[in-house]
Amino acid sequence: MKDLGYCPVCGSEGVTRERRLNGDDTCIKGHKYPSKDAISTREESILPVVRKRLEDLLRITSEGVILELLRQRRQEPEKWKNVPGFGRETNDNGKFK
Numbered sequence: 001m002k003d004l005g006y007c008p009v010c011g012s013e014g015v016t017r018e019r020r021l022n023g024d025d026t027c028i029k030g031h032k033y034p035s036k037d038a039i040s041t042r043e044e045s046i047l048p049v050v051r052k053r054l055e056d057l058l059r060i061t062s063e064g065v066i067l068e069l070l071r072q073r074r075q076e077p078e079k080w081k082n083v084p085g086f087g088r089e090t091n092d093n094g095k096f097k
């Protein structure tokens with residue numbers, strides 16, 4: 001089987017390549033991407049998977065932190081009243097009303 005590298009979306013093997021200038025590859029899972037974006041080594045094919053995991057982790061962590069701050073504000077509104085964005089209502093330009 002000819003080596004078409006790996007998918008930049010999921011890291012799976014590329015299975016088809018269009019025979020035209022600026023053509024696309026398709027991976028075994030059906031993602032379509034420019035041939036030039038194919039990942040060349042098996043070692044680096046892990047990158048899209050790691051990137052996705054890290055993005056998920058950061059998103060989950062960020063949401064967790066925001067929810068915790070909102071919970072604290074609910075419990076101790078006095079402590080938060082002077083914190084921009086967490087206390088008094090602000091206008092669209094960030095100024096207190």
Ligand SMILES: [Zn+2]
Pocket residue numbers: 007008009010011012027028029030031
């Ligand atoms: Zn893919």
